[in-house]
Amino acid sequence: MSGYSSVFILAILTLTIIPISYLSWYNNQVLLSSYENLISTINERIISLRSYSVEVNESTIKWENDTSLSFWVLNSGSISIPVRDLKYIDLILIYELSRGGRSIIWIPYNPNGIVGSEIFWRIEGVRVGNGSPEIINKIYPSPGKYNVSPESGQWDPGEELLIVVYLTQSMSANTTALTIIVVSLKSGATCYAVGE
């Protein structure tokens, strides 16, 4: 009997240890996964806060006519911005209306916008810092203008985009008055510029 008793206790101990080990392992996996998600969230936040930056070149702000404004914007951060993310860029324009009064307007990105019939902005040029054309991740952002589809490419660090804003005739501008431009990226990196 004494021999059987030892075997029986050993069997019970084994049957107890196996589920305990499994449950401990399972709980550790759950905890590790939860920590992994947390670290990933923190990383993404740090990247988005530190790596994105944008600058409007104030000297290039120019009213082409009373319904069209152009300016160059530099990606002064350290991360490329995919063209598909341009729709997340906020462009706010504050200007004097030609009929009098001030207009404060958020302009939507629309690469296929129809000039004269709607208010929108799109990209009409790309260059690198020294003015030469871009080489890597070439941008084809405005199918409506370049007859290229779908939109592709990346706005790389150091590259400048020529943004052109189109207004409708009813919202036409007094081109001699002060114009304020706010540009904000998807990450929240924001730039304010004043043109005369």
Place this chain on the structure above:
Amino acid sequence: MSHVVISEVFITVAAVVIISIFTATFLGNIQQLRDMQTMVTKSIEEKMSIDIKIIFATGVENESIVKVWVKNIGIGSISYDLIGKGDLFFGKVGNFSYISYNSSITPTWNFTILNDVDGDNRWDLGETILITIYLDSPLERGDYYIRYVTYTGEYDEYQFSI
């Protein structure tokens, strides 16, 4: 011999009882620890995933409307209903007050999602809402303060002058 058998039975039963108590306590504690840790990390993650930035705000002198553009820069999205559950404070610097949402009496505020890129009627990462504040008196020259607080308690503030 019967004494030996009885004592072995006692030892076996005692071993089973002790192991059961140990197992129940150990597993219970592990379960509690796991739930607690998961809750803490989830809470931190949720807190970090909701983040906003007021990118611009302005008003015009002698007008009773203030426009505020707020961007979701967190990882999580906020449902349409929960945007209205946020708190808005506005007023002159040092003298601001709580503005109620969507009230029939001014001052009040409401909002629209400007670039709902995926059309899901949620305020997602990178999307911007326009908050319009309707005041009960026209704006005067001076410095103004805005604070928008999300339903999770995250907030951003902004000052502008007219």
